[in-house]
Amino acid sequence: xxxRGLWNGxxxxxxxxxAAGAAAAPPASRTAKRAEAPSGVYYEIFVRSWxxxxxxxxxxxxxxxxxxxxxxxxxxxxxxxxxxxxxxxYHGYDITDYFxxxxxxxxxxxxERLIREAHKRGIKVIMDLVANHTSNxxxxxxxxxxxxxxxxxxxxxATPGTDLKAISATGGFAWHALPDGQTDPKRYYLGVFTGExxxxxxxxxxxxxxxxxxxxxxxxKGVDGFRLDAAQHIYLNFETDWFNPVVLKKNLAxxxxxxxxxxxxxxxxxxxxxxxxxxxxxxxxxxxxxxATFDFPLAARLIESANQERDRDIGATLERRxxxxxxxxxxxxDDAPLLSNHDTERVMSQLDGNPEHMRVAxxxxxxxxxxxxxxxxxELGMRGExxxxxxREPMRxxxxxxxPGETTWEGWSAGDGPSVSVQAEQDDPSSLLNWYxxxxxxxxxxxxxxxxxxxxxxxADMQVAAWELDDPHGDVLVLHNLCGKPQTxxxxxxxxxxxxxxSRPDTAIAGHRVMLPPYGSAILQ
Numbered sequence: 434x435x436x437r438g439l440w441n442g443x444x445x446x447x448x449x450x451x452a453a454g455a456a457a458a459p460p461a462s463r464t465a466k467r468a469e470a471p472s473g474v475y476y477e478i479f480v481r482s483w484x485x486x487x488x489x490x491x492x493x494x495x496x497x498x499x500x501x502x503x504x505x506x507x508x509x510x511x512x513x514x515x516x517x518x519x520x521x522x523y524h525g526y527d528i529t530d531y532f533x534x535x536x537x538x539x540x541x542x543x544x545e546r547l548i549r550e551a552h553k554r555g556i557k558v559i560m561d562l563v564a565n566h567t568s569n570x571x572x573x574x575x576x577x578x579x580x581x582x583x584x585x586x587x588x589x590x591a592t593p594g595t596d597l598k599a600i601s602a603t604g605g606f607a608w609h610a611l612p613d614g615q616t617d618p619k620r621y622y623l624g625v626f627t628g629e630x631x632x633x634x635x636x637x638x639x640x641x642x643x644x645x646x647x648x649x650x651x652x653x654k655g656v657d658g659f660r661l662d663a664a665q666h667i668y669l670n671f672e673t674d675w676f677n678p679v680v681l682k683k684n685l686a687x688x689x690x691x692x693x694x695x696x697x698x699x700x701x702x703x704x705x706x707x708x709x710x711x712x713x714x715x716x717x718x719x720x721x722x723x724x725a726t727f728d729f730p731l732a733a734r735l736i737e738s739a740n741q742e743r744d745r746d747i748g749a750t751l752e753r754r755x756x757x758x759x760x761x762x763x764x765x766x767d768d769a770p771l772l773s774n775h776d777t778e779r780v781m782s783q784l785d786g787n788p789e790h791m792r793v794a795x796x797x798x799x800x801x802x803x804x805x806x807x808x809x810x811x812e813l814g815m816r817g818e819x820x821x822x823x824x825r826e827p828m829r830x831x832x833x834x835x836x837p838g839e840t841t842w843e844g845w846s847a848g849d850g851p852s853v854s855v856q857a858e859q860d861d862p863s864s865l866l867n868w869y870x871x872x873x874x875x876x877x878x879x880x881x882x883x884x885x886x887x888x889x890x891x892x893a894d895m896q897v898a899a900w901e902l903d904d905p906h907g908d909v910l911v912l913h914n915l916c917g918k919p920q921t922x923x924x925x926x927x928x929x930x931x932x933x934x935x936s937r938p939d940t941a942i943a944g945h946r947v948m949l950p951p952y953g954s955a956i957l958q
Contacts, residue, residue: 516662
């Protein structure tokens with residue numbers, strides 16, 4: 434009885450201390466009771482830059498498999514592989530064979546092994562599908578040069594009345610001449626991006642069927658979905674096509690057709706589209722045709738808010754977007770927020786190398802519903818500015834910049850030092866890498882962060898970004914102090930009195946107020 438009384442007394446003291454000093458608990462203090470729910474976070478990998486297992490300086494599929502445990506330790510639920518099909522370019526966005534693996538990356542057996550090993554770890558795999566165009570070295574296009582080929586109509590050719598100086602929707606010339614010296618307009622073909630990337634003609638039923646067959650082929654190999662490159666450009670070809678409702682209607686009709694074909698093989702397959710509309714409100718109309726779109730306008734707003742240390746109306750913007758998406762998709766909501774990818778300046782460069790702004794930007798991203806995307810190396814603070822190859826440089830595994838698996842196909846241009854590496858950050862509790870692990874862990878523990886309906890919360894000042902998320906599990910308040918000064922936020926009576934998660938140890942709730950330290954984040958219930 435005395436021992437039981439002693440233990441009860443110790444327990445009571447511990448509970449009182451926990452209630453009084455919750456704010457002093459270290460970040461990720463709930464790790465021990467974290468649920469084994471998937472985080473919903475995806476990770477973008479440029480295979481060429483990731484990890485090299487055969488010593489040729491180029492990353493490969495076996496390298497992705499070799500580093501799945503690293504991704505699992507980060508809390509990643511899925512990976513997006515940039516193009517892995519055969520291609521004459523380093524980036525792979527001009528494909529010559531949609532049904533094969535780039536031999537620089539390995540074999541089909543290597544890919545199938547990657548899928549198996551990823552799935553064993555609960556990691557989904559989506560592939561880049563470059564449906565808008567092929568390589569000009571594709572056998573399809575090589576054959577299409579012949580006016581009598583069955584592939585002729587798989588591409589779009591100029592006619593005598595075509596304006597060969599027309600500007601494409603991406604800003605360059607839309608029409609390109611075959612390299613045979615002839616001036617006949619019929620020798621000009623449509624290529625919205627470059628002459629090396631001739632556009633496929635989706636008015637030809639054979640093209641539509643072939644691309645659905647491509648999707649089905651890879652689904653049967655085990656992939657979990659696709660990132661759809663240049664999704665809006667299937668019919669958006671010329672600068673005069675922007676805002677054209679007929680062009681939009683044709684684009685959406687095609688992707689609905691593709692979605693039906695994919696659903697016939699795997700109704701759970703996920704389709705996320707690359708769409709860059711001039712008006713952010715236009716993203717919602719893609720819901721239903723696709724499962725999600727990358728939210729580039731939101732990325733700009735998050736980075737701007739972190740950079741300026743001022744809320745750029747994030748909560749209200751998110752609520753409008755959430756409502757519009759659900760209306761367009763019959764009540765279902767999915768989104769693919771991000772901070773940067775292989776086409777944009779790396780986020781740490783956009784933030785001028787400020788580590789606190791980087792942590793705040795990451796915290797905002799990873800407390801949004803949907804499926805946030807992380808660009809490889811972002812969790813380390815890798816920097817990178819244009820031109821494009823500098824955005825896609827080797828993953829930094831080692832302090833010294835060299836070691837087993839480090840890719841060497843391209844050098845480093847940003848000037849990141851030894852501290853920006855997995856080796857340096859892995860076991861440092863204060864590193865950016867472990868900051869990302871903490872935030873992704875929150876998503877596994879708090880289901881509202883993954884699936885909640887978002888509502889604006891305007892009771893905070895302009896140096897605090899705040900929003901509510903509610904789902905059947907409950908209702909949480911998300912708070913981010915964007916600035917270098919402590920902030921005190923008034924809380925509504927009888928709501929949000931439990932501190933679920935916090936990023937800084939000196940976060941505290943006192944009465945109906947929460948104290949956020951500089952650049953601190955908190956989740957309240």
